[in-house]
Amino acid sequence: MSTAAPIGFQIMPLPRWLRVANGAAAIVSGERWELTPERFMTAAGHAAGLPPEFPAHVHEALEVLCKSLRDDAKLHWFGTANTEDLLVTGLAEMLRVEKMFADDPSLAKTPLLSPVIVTGLPRSGTTFLHRLLSASPDAIGVPMYRHVYPTRPEPFDYRLRLTQVKFFPWLAASKVYGLDAIHYVRPELPDECNFGMRLAGRSIIYWATSPVHTYLRWLLTQDLREGYQLYRKVLILHQRANPGRRLTLKCPHHLAWLPALTETLPEAIIVQTHRDPVEVVPSECKLILSLQGLSVREIDVQRTVESNHLKVVTYAERSAAFADTDAGRRILHLDYRTLVRDPVGAAADIHQRANLPFTSAHRNTLGRFAAENRQHKHGKHVYSLGEFGLDEAKIKREFAAYRERFLRA
Numbered sequence: 001m002s003t004a005a006p007i008g009f010q011i012m013p014l015p016r017w018l019r020v021a022n023g024a025a026a027i028v029s030g031e032r033w034e035l036t037p038e039r040f041m042t043a044a045g046h047a048a049g050l051p052p053e054f055p056a057h058v059h060e061a062l063e064v065l066c067k068s069l070r071d072d073a074k075l076h077w078f079g080t081a082n083t084e085d086l087l088v089t090g091l092a093e094m095l096r097v098e099k100m101f102a103d104d105p106s107l108a109k110t111p112l113l114s115p116v117i118v119t120g121l122p123r124s125g126t127t128f129l130h131r132l133l134s135a136s137p138d139a140i141g142v143p144m145y146r147h148v149y150p151t152r153p154e155p156f157d158y159r160l161r162l163t164q165v166k167f168f169p170w171l172a173a174s175k176v177y178g179l180d181a182i183h184y185v186r187p188e189l190p191d192e193c194n195f196g197m198r199l200a201g202r203s204i205i206y207w208a209t210s211p212v213h214t215y216l217r218w219l220l221t222q223d224l225r226e227g228y229q230l231y232r233k234v235l236i237l238h239q240r241a242n243p244g245r246r247l248t249l250k251c252p253h254h255l256a257w258l259p260a261l262t263e264t265l266p267e268a269i270i271v272q273t274h275r276d277p278v279e280v281v282p283s284e285c286k287l288i289l290s291l292q293g294l295s296v297r298e299i300d301v302q303r304t305v306e307s308n309h310l311k312v313v314t315y316a317e318r319s320a321a322f323a324d325t326d327a328g329r330r331i332l333h334l335d336y337r338t339l340v341r342d343p344v345g346a347a348a349d350i351h352q353r354a355n356l357p358f359t360s361a362h363r364n365t366l367g368r369f370a371a372e373n374r375q376h377k378h379g380k381h382v383y384s385l386g387e388f389g390l391d392e393a394k395i396k397r398e399f400a401a402y403r404e405r406f407l408r409a
Helices: 016-029 037-048 056-071 077-103 105-109 126-134 144-148 159-177 194-200 205-209 213-219 225-241 252-264 277-293 301-322 336-341 343-353 360-372 392-398 400-406
Strands: 116-120 139-141 246-250 269-274 332-335
Touching (some): 037 056, 077 159, 126 246, 126 343, 144 194, 205 277, 252 269, 277 301, 277 392, 343 360
Parallel strands (some): 139 246
16 A cells, blocks of 8 residues: 555654653663563563563564564664563563463363453544443453553552553653543553553554564464463453453454454454444554654654554454354444444443343443543544545545445445
8 A cells, every 4th residue: 555645744752851861871872772582581581580481482473573673663762661661561471371370270261251352443432332331330341550460469469550650651751642632541441452462472562652564564464373362361360350240351453363362262242343444544543653653763654654554454354254254243243433422322232232231220330431431532633534645545445345344324
């Protein structure tokens, strides 16, 4: 895909205190960051207090990711620090999770209470629907801090405070792009599986935060069954921490790996949202460029737009093909316009089709949530096709199969 016109996005200057830190780090290091699998695995083992022994698929993922970080992404110190933290904490959590299951094999037999998993093209209402459904009295959304740290430390559970401290510099920096209006996230709010999937080094989270083009293209060719098998273990830990409550989860990026998702979590209730790609693609471009802009000294904007477009096209094509399989026919579908127009009615319909209870308590609780979280609560997200050199007719052609399969007139 080639863009049709010049792109207007520019990297915004970070807050002064972060620019000073970036400059000082660059002087000290000469901007030569040690981005190697060996360094990250060693650091993870030290953090977990366990031998840094990882399976071959993790080694492979780290080799591709680290090379892409070195070759594709022009990270400054702040971006490097954030990427390193995502990787090292994820790998350390993987070691802890695997040790827990090795020490207690009965953990693997823990039943999951038919988790609800929201997916759909990025920017199609998945975050709002996820948090709306998580508000149900018998459901529980997994907050960001528990996705980041799925194993509970003893004797004190300090995960929320630790995540808040690490999140603060990113939150302060994100204001230059108005990210609260684009995608409102906080450590204590339900967040997406991207963070939990990162443990094995194979997750779109690394593309969202850094322009790792080579890694993205490689990841889209991978099977990810090992990653989903690990994620099932993570969900078992979340379920044990919330007995009797249905886990409610969300990640647009499951669309690329629906066979692995449904095979690993056959008891899951999957809800797929749908929105016109003509609206989705520019909105997602702005989000990804804003996120990546926080991490890099400079960015090839057109290349990011093209890579991101490939990602969304891949999601659309794979989900359209999967819809005609036996597992695909069990997916529940929801139009974005219906969700915006009547969120509580949409939630009630999902509960009914999934054979889940929906009482007056559900209606009242979800009604309060919807009233308190109306669209544009944190500001209006403004974007356009022209802003990113995108052509409406071309998008309609490239998403023809998806539009024909899922979108009503």
